[in-house]
Amino acid sequence: MLLKEAVKHCMALIEREWPIIRSEDWDIMEDVCKVLQPFEEVTSSVTGDQYLTGSMVIVMTNCLKDICEDFLNKEEYFASFNPVVIDVIRSLKHGLRDRFQGIEHRKTFGVCTLLDPRFKLVCFKNESAATELKRYVHGLIIGLIKIINKNTNSEASTDEVQEKLRQNLSAWDKFDGL
Numbered sequence: 001m002l003l004k005e006a007v008k009h010c011m012a013l014i015e016r017e018w019p020i021i022r023s024e025d026w027d028i029m030e031d032v033c034k035v036l037q038p039f040e041e042v043t044s045s046v047t048g049d050q051y052l053t054g055s056m057v058i059v060m061t062n063c064l065k066d067i068c069e070d071f072l073n074k075e076e077y078f079a080s081f082n083p084v085v086i087d088v089i090r091s092l093k094h095g096l097r098d099r100f101q102g103i104e105h106r107k108t109f110g111v112c113t114l115l116d117p118r119f120k121l122v123c124f125k126n127e128s129a130a131t132e133l134k135r136y137v138h139g140l141i142i143g144l145i146k147i148i149n150k151n152t153n154s155e156a157s158t159d160e161v162q163e164k165l166r167q168n169l170s171a172w173d174k175f176d177g178l
Contacts, residue, residue, distance in 0.1 A: 042064060059123045072089055
C-alpha cells in the first residue's frame with residue numbers, strides 16, 4: 001500500500017482523535033486492493049476508450065466473474081484472505097451476477113461479440129446462448145440474402161449476391177456519398 005506511511009504521518013501531524021488503524025486493518029486493505037485491481041483494469045480499459053464496443057461487454061463480465069470464482073475457489077487466494085475480504089469478493093460476485101444476469105442472451109451484445117474476430121464464441125459460458133445466437137445470426141443472413149434475391153429480377157448467382165452484398169454494405173460508398 002503506497003499511502004500507508006503517508007496516512008500514518010498525516011494522522012500524527014493533525015491534532016485530532018483518530019481511530020487506531022491496526023496492522024490487521026492494513027492487511028485487509030492491502031488484500032481488498034488486490035481483489036479490486038482487476039476491476040480497476042476493466043474500468044480503465046472501458047473508460048480509456050471514448051466508446052465501449054459492444055463486443056467487450058460479455059468478455060469483460062465473464063472475465064470478472066471468473067476472477068471472483070478464482071479468488072473464492074483457489075487455495076492460494078482463499079487461505080490467505082481475511083474473512084472480511086472473502087465477504088467483499090462474495091459481494092462483488094453477487095453484484096456481477098445480479099447486474100449482468102443473462103448478458104449472453106442479449107442479442108445486441110451477442111452479435112457484436114460473435115462478429116468480433118478476437119472473441120467469436122470463445123467467451124460464451126452458456127452453450128445454449130451461443131447456440132441460440134448462431135441460429136439468430138444465421139436467420140439474419142438468410143433474410144438478407146432473400147431481400148437481395150427479391151430485389152434482383154432474375155435468378156442471381158452466388159457471385160452476384162456477394163457483389164450485391166458488398167455494394168449494399170460498403171461503409172466507404174456511404175462515406176463517398178456524403
